[in-house]
C-alpha cells in the first residue's frame with residue numbers, strides 16, 4: 212500500500228491540514244468534560260453562579276472553535292482524497308492504454324472497469340477515512356487517555372490492561388478479511404463483465420429470446436457476489452460486539468474502582484463524571500478505529516488489484532528497439548518465416564512458416580475458412596502482437612525496429628469489427644488526424660462510398676453517433692471505418708474483411724474507388740467473398756495457419772481445391 216503514497220504527495224498540504232483541523236476539533240471536544248467538571252465542582256457544589264455562567268460561555272466558544280476544526284478537516288481531507296483518486300484513476304487508465312494487446316488479454320474488460328472505478332474508490336475512501344475518522348478517533352483515544360490519566364492514573368491503568376487483547380483481536384480479523392474482500396471484488400468483476408457483454412450483445416439476446424436465460428445467469432453471478440459480500444460482512448459483524456465486550460469489561464472494572472475511590476473521598480464526584488465521559492469517548496474511539504481497520508482491509512484488497520495492473524511489465528510490443536526510419540515511400544512488405552502463437556508457446560502456433568512479399572502498388576488477397584489465422588496474420592503488421600518467430604520487414608527494416616508512430620503512420624488497418632466512438636461522424640472520420648478540415652474528410656468519405664449516405668442524414672457530417680454508432684447500419688459503420696483509415700493515406704492498407712456488411716454493389720464501388728489509392732500503396736485484403744479479392748495480384752489461401760496455395764484467381768481455381776470450393780459455393784453471388 213505504501214506504493215500509493217506518491218499519489219498523495221502532490222496534495223501534502225491538504226493531506227496534513229485535514230488531520231490538523233481534526234486535532235483542533237478533538238482538543239475542543241476534550242476540553243468540554245473538564246469544563247463541565249469545573250462547573251459541577253466549583254459552580255454547582257459551591258453555589259457559584261458567576262463561575263457557572265463564565266465557564267458556560269467558555270464551553271460555547273470552545274464548541275464554535277471545534278466546529279471550525281470539523282469543517283476545515285472535512286474540506287481539506289476531501290480535497291486530498293478526491294485529488295488522490297483522480298490521479299490514481301488517470302495513471303491506471305494511462306497504464307491500460309499503454310499495455311500491449313497481449314497484456315490486456317490477461318484482464319477481462321469488466322475487471323479493468325472495476326479496478327478503475329470501484330477499487331480506486333476504496334483507496335480514495337481510505338485516504339478520506341484516515342484523514343477524518345481515523346485521525347479523529349486516534350486523537351480522541353490519545354486525548355481521552357491523557358485526560359483520564361490527569362484525573363486518575365490508577366483508574367486509567369485499569370483501562371490500559373485491555374489494549375494487548377484488542378490489538379491481537381484486530382490483527383487476526385484484519386488478516387482474515389483482506390482475502391475475503393479480494394474475493395468480493397473478483398465477484399464484482401464477473402458481474403461487471405456479464406453486464407458489459409449483455410449490453411454489447413443485447414440484439415443477440417433479443418433475437419434468440421434469451422432474456423430469461425441472461426437474467427438467470429446474471430442472477431447467479433449476483434448471488435455469488437452477495438454470498439461473498441455477506442461472508443466478509445459476517446466477519447466484520449463480529450468485530451464491533453467482541454471489541455465492545457473487551458472494552459466494557461475494563462470499563463466496568465474502572466467504574467467499580469472509581470466508585471470506591473469516590474466513596475473514600477479521593478476522587479471528587481465531578482472528576483468521576485468527567486472520567487466517565489473520557490472513558491466513554493475512549494471506548495467509542497477504540498471501536499471506531501477497529502471499524503476503520505475493516506476499511507483498511509477492503510482498501511488493501513483493492514490496492515493489490517490495482518497494483519496487479521500497474522506492475523504489468525512492459526513487454527515492449529509497439530516500442531522501438533533502435534528507432535530506425537524506413538524510406539519515405541515503402542516499396543516492399545515482407546513476411547519471412549513468420550510463426551506466431553498467442554501464448555508464446557510454439558506448440559500452440561496459430562500461424563506457421565508464413566512467407567510472402569507484397570510490393571508497392573500490389574494487392575494481396577487473403578482467404579481461408581474461419582479460424583485459419585487471417586486476422587491474426589494481419590494484426591502482426593501494426594504490432595498488435597509481436598511475431599513468435601521470423602521477421603516482418605518494411606523495405607529492409609524489421610518492424611520491431613521502427614518507432615511506433617512511424618509504423619502506425621505507414622500502416623493503416625480497417626478492422627473486421629467497425630467500432631465507432633460517440634461523437635459526430637466528422638470527428639470519427641478524422642479520429643487519427645483531428646486537425647483535418649471538412650474537405651479532406653469528405654474526400655476520404657467519398658473514397659469509402661460513405662459521402663452520399665452521410666449528406667443524406669439531417670445533420671450530415673455533424674450527425675451525432677450514439678455509443679458505438681448504434682444509430683447507423685452495419686454497412687454504414689464499415690464505410691465510416693474505411694474512411695477513417697483512408698484519411699491517414701497509409702502506404703500499407705489492410706482491409707480485414709471490412710466490407711462483409713456492405714451490399715455487393717457498394718462493395719464493388721468501394722473497391723473501384725480504392726483502386727486509385729491502392730496503386731501507390733501495398734494493400735492487403737482479407738475477404739470471405741471471392742468477389743472482394745479475386746482482382747488481387749496475388750491471393751494467399753490460408754489453412755490452419757499455413758499458406759497452402761498462392762496465385763491469381765485463375766491460377767488458384769486450378770491449383771487450390773479449397774479456393775475452388777469457396778468459389779463454387781459463391782457462384783452466382785458475384786457481381
Ligand SMILES: Nc1ncnc2c1ncn2[C@@H]1O[C@H](COP(=O)(O)OP(=O)(O)OP(=O)(O)O)[C@@H](O)[C@H]1O
Nearest residue numbers: 316553561579580581582583584585586587588627
Ligand atoms: N486473442 C486471442 N487469444 C488466443 N487465441 C486467439 C485469439 N484470437 C484468435 N485466436 C485463435 O487464433 C486462431 C486464428 O484466429 P483468427 O481470428 O486469426 O482467424 P480468422 O481466419 O481471421 O477467422 P475469421 O474468418 O473467423 O475472422 C483461432 O484458432 C482463434 O481461436
